[in-house]
Amino acid sequence: MSSTWVVGDIHGCSEELEELVEGLNLGPTDKLISVGDLYHRGPDPVGVVDVLSSVKNFSLVLGNHELAMLKRNNLDGDLPDGSDFGVLSDEVEVLEAEFLLGDGGTAMAPVPPARSVDLVRFLEGHSFFLQGEAAERTWWIVHAGLVPGRKPEECTPFELARMRRIHSSQESPFWYEVYEGPELVIFGHTPSQLPRTRYAGENLVALGLDTGCVYGGCLTAYCVEDDEFYTVTAKRDWAS
Numbered sequence: 001m002s003s004t005w006v007v008g009d010i011h012g013c014s015e016e017l018e019e020l021v022e023g024l025n026l027g028p029t030d031k032l033i034s035v036g037d038l039y040h041r042g043p044d045p046v047g048v049v050d051v052l053s054s055v056k057n058f059s060l061v062l063g064n065h066e067l068a069m070l071k072r073n074n075l076d077g078d079l080p081d082g083s084d085f086g087v088l089s090d091e092v093e094v095l096e097a098e099f100l101l102g103d104g105g106t107a108m109a110p111v112p113p114a115r116s117v118d119l120v121r122f123l124e125g126h127s128f129f130l131q132g133e134a135a136e137r138t139w140w141i142v143h144a145g146l147v148p149g150r151k152p153e154e155c156t157p158f159e160l161a162r163m164r165r166i167h168s169s170q171e172s173p174f175w176y177e178v179y180e181g182p183e184l185v186i187f188g189h190t191p192s193q194l195p196r197t198r199y200a201g202e203n204l205v206a207l208g209l210d211t212g213c214v215y216g217g218c219l220t221a222y223c224v225e226d227d228e229f230y231t232v233t234a235k236r237d238w239a240s
Contacts, residue, residue: 002029004132005230006141007221008195008209009035009063009188012042012109013238016219018051020232024221026055032221033130035188035209036063036143036161039119040102042214042238046115049122060126063143063189064161065102067128072099073120080157081127088120095120103162128160129153134224137184137203144189145175164190181205186222195220195229214238 005024010017026032032055039045052058062070062082070076070085073095077084095116100108111119129152130141140152145163147155155163165172176198179185184203188210190196196208204227213219216237221230 001225002027002031003226004031004033004134004224005221006033006035006186006209006224008211008219009037009191009213010039010042010048010219011037011214011238012039012045012048013213013219013234014042014044014047014051015235016213016232017048020219020221020230021051021055023232024230026057028056031057031059033059033141034061035141035186036061037065037188037210038063038122039100040065040106040108043109045108045119046111049115049118053122059130060123061130061141061143062123062126062128062157062161065106066123066126067157067161068103068106069100069120070123072101075120075124076157078157080129080153080155080160082125082157083127085124087124088117092117128157129155131183132224137182139184139186139224141186143187145187146179146185148175148179162189176206176208179206184224186224191215191217193217195222216240 038048075086094113142160181200185206191210191212198206209220211217211220213234216234218231218233
């Protein structure tokens, strides 16, 4: 049986990512899916692209930093499946650092000019959500969250890529704290030392995989078929 592994926020941590991919020992039909936030804050965004490009069956859910990059390059759209997002012109050979900034102007580690366009082109053609089935259950993957009561295709790219709480107030609950399923939602965006979990009865209905690798935590992957985790400890706190 094929395995589907979902990896949490990478944030430029290419060494940890490479170690994780090697440890998973993916077979020819196994899949690796990223919840987004590939590049910013960490040491080696280009290395992240190179590692993920070597994975045969790789998919990406776009995160808030990817959304910001696409907007800076006038490639953004309105549809949650990303089908109305643009692509870089073939005439573009180099992007200045300002076009690589993430959400809130978050900087990226220095990138060789000749590789700058690779970072944007790697994002092209991807969606803000993915879905599938395992063990007779439907799973959804988003970067940040869902509006409770809505399916991913009923949310906006902004909501899927940035939502943390039900309302903007810090006293408002996290979206997953009121989510009841039945679909399993796997997400990133909100870091914690351990994966965030939400159960409805005995069923896991929400799982957060951002375990803060870039902050000195670890990089976490989860297999939806086997309910297994695989983690790699960060080499250091890269964001300080």
